[in-house]
Amino acid sequence: MKKLGRSIYIMALLACMLLTMGAAKAADEQNVTYPTLTVAYGTDKYVYTDMPVAPSDFTVIEQIAARRINAPLPQKIDYMDECVARGADYKTAVKQCFPVLVRELDKIADSVFVPPTDAKTEYERGTFTVVPEKAGRRINEEKLYASIYCAFKFSGGGEVKADTSEIPPIITSEMLRAELQLRSSYTTDFSSSSEERAHNVKLALSKIEGIIIPAGETLSFNMAVGERTTANGFKQAKIIVDGKYIDGTGGGVCQASTAVYNAALIAGLSCSANAHSICPSYCPAGLDAMISSVSDLLVTNTTTHSVYIAVKVYGRTATVKIYGEQSEYKIKPESVVLGVEKFAEQEVVDSDYKYFEQGVESGKRMLVSLGKDGITSETYINVYKDGQIVKRVKVRENVYRAVPQVIAVAP
Numbered sequence: 001m002k003k004l005g006r007s008i009y010i011m012a013l014l015a016c017m018l019l020t021m022g023a024a025k026a027a028d029e030q031n032v033t034y035p036t037l038t039v040a041y042g043t044d045k046y047v048y049t050d051m052p053v054a055p056s057d058f059t060v061i062e063q064i065a066a067r068r069i070n071a072p073l074p075q076k077i078d079y080m081d082e083c084v085a086r087g088a089d090y091k092t093a094v095k096q097c098f099p100v101l102v103r104e105l106d107k108i109a110d111s112v113f114v115p116p117t118d119a120k121t122e123y124e125r126g127t128f129t130v131v132p133e134k135a136g137r138r139i140n141e142e143k144l145y146a147s148i149y150c151a152f153k154f155s156g157g158g159e160v161k162a163d164t165s166e167i168p169p170i171i172t173s174e175m176l177r178a179e180l181q182l183r184s185s186y187t188t189d190f191s192s193s194s195e196e197r198a199h200n201v202k203l204a205l206s207k208i209e210g211i212i213i214p215a216g217e218t219l220s221f222n223m224a225v226g227e228r229t230t231a232n233g234f235k236q237a238k239i240i241v242d243g244k245y246i247d248g249t250g251g252g253v254c255q256a257s258t259a260v261y262n263a264a265l266i267a268g269l270s271c272s273a274n275a276h277s278i279c280p281s282y283c284p285a286g287l288d289a290m291i292s293s294v295s296d297l298l299v300t301n302t303t304t305h306s307v308y309i310a311v312k313v314y315g316r317t318a319t320v321k322i323y324g325e326q327s328e329y330k331i332k333p334e335s336v337v338l339g340v341e342k343f344a345e346q347e348v349v350d351s352d353y354k355y356f357e358q359g360v361e362s363g364k365r366m367l368v369s370l371g372k373d374g375i376t377s378e379t380y381i382n383v384y385k386d387g388q389i390v391k392r393v394k395v396r397e398n399v400y401r402a403v404p405q406v407i408a409v410a411p
Contacts (some may be wrong), residue, residue: 035073037101037151041108041139048101050157067096077153090145094152096173101148104138105162109139111165118171121180123210126312128323136167179305181326181386184266186280187257190252191316197237200228200317204256209311213301219309221257221297228253245360247371254290255282256318257297260309261289263320265333265381267307270300271395279375280401284335286379286398303327330384337378343346343371346404356395364410371408 035050037369052070055061064070068079076097083093095102121128140163147160190201197225207225228234228250237251254276262283263269280288289297301307307324348368350356355366379396381390 002159013104035152035157037148037157039105039148040158040159041112041164046104046108047332048098048104050098050101053100054351065332067099069097069099069142071097073152074173080149080153083159084149089142090149090246092142092149093356094145095126105139105144108162109141112162113138114167116167116169118169119173119176120171120208121176121212121308122311123308126310128180128308130173130180130308132173133169135169137164138167138185139163140165143160145315160193180308180323182321183268183324183327184263184322184331185319186259186266186321187317187319188255189317190217190255190282193252194237196235200234200237200250200252201256201318203233204250204253205259205311205320208256208260208309208320209318213299213307213309215301215304215306217301219299219301221260221291221299222293225253225256225291227293254280254288257282257289257291258287259318259320260299261297262287262333263309263322264299265395266331267309267324268303268324268327268331268383269322270302272296272298272300273396275398275400277401278372284359285337285375285400286396287333287334317379319364327386329390332384333381334382336380337377338377339357339376341374341402342375343373343402344404345371345407347409349411353411356410359409362410366410367369368408369403372403374402375400 032042035049037048039048050073053062053064068076071079076408079097080093083096084090088096091102096164117134119133120131122131125131144160144162151158151160178212188201190198193201205224208221211224213219226232228248230249234253236247236249237247239244239251239254257273258280261271261273265287271289275286275297276288276290278287284286291297301324305325305326307322310321310323312319312321347365349365355368356364375398377398378394379402381391381393381395381396382391383391
């Protein structure tokens with residue numbers, strides 16, 4: 001039965017093809033004129049002649065009959081009118097009766113189409129710039145197919161023009177410039193640092209600069225900077241561990257994270273940071289951001305637009321700037337010292353002659369390391385509008401240990 005049905009279908013298909021070919025030949029012999037349509041686009045033109053369609057090329061036999069594809073033009077127009085009356089757009093109506101025409105026009109539309117290019121930001125040497133947007137182009141299909149419909153319906157063909165429409169970009173220069181308003185600037189000084197420590201500060205900041213934080217997203221300093229290892233470019237310098245200064249890879253990175261932290265606070269962003277065990281000298285108490293394998297600086301963009309981090313290094317100073325949407329508020333972080341524990345003086349007899357040469361006068365004293373006071377403090381964020389404080393929020397409580405001043409004594 002299946003073979004019989006297939007045979008019948010093939011015979012019917014062949015019969016339809018023969019009828020189509022025969023109709024076209026008869027039309028030629030009788031000098032029948034087929035409807036012609038010229039579509040002008042740019043400096044080119046496409047000429048379409050409505051010749052009969054063979055079913056093996058475009059559609060099945062039933063569709064050819066149902067859609068009036070090979071019917072005389074008046075029947076096609078009647079069918080297009082029915083389609084439009086049922087709510088079809090002009091392209092859909094034309095495609096029902098003129099599939100070859102629409103197929104060719106789709107190719108032309110693809111050749112004319114130019115996608116829009118959104119404006120974008122570029123970062124170089126501490127500065128964000130805006131690359132302007134470019135509008136796209138496409139054929140105005142709604143207008144084109146309305147013209148084709150009318151040309152067939154009222155003139156039996158003729159010439160129509162395929163006008164183009166501009167495709168606006170989604171992101172414009174104006175939008176990006178509105179996001180590039182300076183929200184904060186913070187400068188840190190590392191002029192007293194060793195070459196190795198200064199290198200680490202600069203390297204860490206170089207891994208942060210140019211970063212864009214979308215609205216609602218969070219920046220992890222550790223993720224952005226990476227591990228403090230020699231393989232990642234960091235050098236040996238003093239770090240703070242358990243209240244003491246010791247040699248370690250990446251010393252100075254915390255000064256970089258502290259600069260980012262303060263710039264983010266001033267920009268009005270939400271921050272999570274931890275204090276060192278002893279108070280560093282490069283910022284007020286409570287405004288440091290200690291970084292380690294278990295301690296991170298997290299900066300969350302709580303604004304409605306992206307924020308942009310720029311860094312400029314001048315010798316032994318670095319400035320972190322954060323750009324974003326304009327804010328009507330000014331933010332000022334505040335360190336409030338609640339108490340100070342004076343450092344003690346610790347004498348160490350240098351019996352191993354670590355600091356003195358043998359034979360030096362007994363009892364001679366040498367300063368080995370400076371002491372540092374212990375500090376208890378609180379960190380506040382003060383929010384100002386039109387010069388008046390409108391909000392004051394405590395964001396941190398900090399306890400820094402006292403570090404004794406070590407004096408070596410000759411035995």
